[in-house]
Amino acid sequence: MSDGAPQPSRRAGEGVDPSAVTGPPLARVQPEGVGVTLAALRRAAAGEAEVTGRAAGAPAPAAAAQLGHGPGHGCSASAARAPAPDTSGIASPRLAADGPRAAGLRRIVGLAERAPASRRALDQLERLDVAVALLYPSARHWGHYVIGEGVLYLRCDHPWQGVRTLVHEARHAEQAAAGYSTIVEWHVPGTQLPWDAASYLLLNRVLEADADAHVALASWQLARAVDPGAWSSLLAVDREFAGIAAAFQAAAAGDRDGEPAGMRAAFVAWFTAGRGPGYDEYLLPWIERVVARGGATRAARRLDDAGARAIAAQAACPRYLDGIERPLTGAPFTAWSEAIAARLAGLALRVVDAGGA
């Protein structure tokens, strides 16, 4: 969901109602006084566009070119390897949707309104009553979504990156509301897990690959609708993401079924681009800590290919995984590093009721 460890989102999940584990959608806590609702932000951004006679502007080419330089994408593996985020950068009490402090957020929202996939992300955030809060540029990551609070923290210093982070985190919000999350369950000591440990890492990979496939789709559309910088700056984010984006481009340009084909290629490339190990290494210590303190040692279900398809079924391009025979249990999706495989074995977690899958 977010980057670094420990994470505000992880900590914020502690003490969550255990019923949230088995009863999606997850309970949402109104983040009053922390951020501004997406609905209010959209209204303010639309009003601003009316007053100035134009939609929120695209960034100057120079600004767009800079987007790749930073600590990493919203949930990127590179960011996951970075030190814990500077939480002093999180602050936006009494943020007014039409106030000067929210100008950067309005610009990001205005850009996101201009293509179907990013507009869909805004719709989802609004539907789920997610609030948006400012993450100051001093933060070491681009943004994150806190499920337990229903707040998306966003940096505004690079508009296209802001749109990408918004799309990525909106997808996590949507996934969580549909009952797919790698956050909440582990915050309830003693709770039976819905997934075994290996499935847990796999689920996390699928959720991130799916979110990044949406980022690629939105950037692809925005490059056509608004500014080529939406795409070129994505290619510059990092080498792993550049590989994912290149796969999207090659598939989308060469297939009559362009966008779903692009998403499918991006999803597969997420695994072959080496995205997985960073996320595994970031999530596994947390699982180990929970197990070490006696929580969550049983799992009722194993994530299977049908689970991956169920997640994709609610995507911007539903059925985008249909061209993949085994979107989760086949290669390269389950390729663990030797170190991770050894640690998974050491956890000695067992699927106690595989029939529940």
Ligand SMILES: [Zn+2]
């Ligand atoms: Zn993520």
